[in-house]
Amino acid sequence: MRKVPTLFVRDPRERRFVLPEVAPDCAWVVAGEGLPTRKWDGTCVMLDEHGAWWARREVRAGKAAPANYVPVETDQTTGKTVGWEPMAQSSFAGFHAQAVRLGDGWTPGTYELVGPRINGNPEGFEAHTLVRHGWAPAAVLAEVAAAPRDFEGLREWLLARPRYEGIVWHHPDGVRMAKIKRRDFRA
Secondary structure (H helix, E strand, O other), X not given: OOOOOEOEEEOOOOOOOEEEEEOHHHHHHHOOOOEEEEEOOOEEEEEXXXXXXXXXXXXXXXXXXXXXXXXXXXXXXXXXXXXXXXXXXXXXXXXXXXXXXXXXXXXXXXXXXXXXXXXXXXXXXXXXXXXXXXXXXXXHHHHHHOOOOOHHHHHHHHHOOOOOOXXXXXXXXXXXXXXXXXXXXXX
């Protein structure tokens, strides 16, 4: 799990917002490449190839990592390190257990844990649920596929959809991704 780059350059004076300038490593998105999928507003979890569940965890610069933490990447700008901690020690463990009980046939990969007690439940789920990254109902995938890829178009499109956290594009090379969140834009 690497941090997915944001489609547009962050405003250096107010980093929570983006500028109408495409990030160089994401230019392929505005060139029309990549499959867009809905970004779900929850917390990232992973089922590894050994059947163990992990929770994404971000550790701020200067803070101690939790026990059994597996760091993946450190952001050179913020100093934050993203990585995985065993699900059993995560504050989301109980909600995750509920979601796992509701489903079956879990395969290794990453999922978004969403539900009533996750991030204020902006998605409106009635129960804790695991959504496979890249998955969405066919109608949602069609809607996201039709989203514009320019700054103003995306801004208006996302601001008109308050239940959408954002969009993630997956490059055909299977490696590169790019994202944009509704909250990245000034209202």
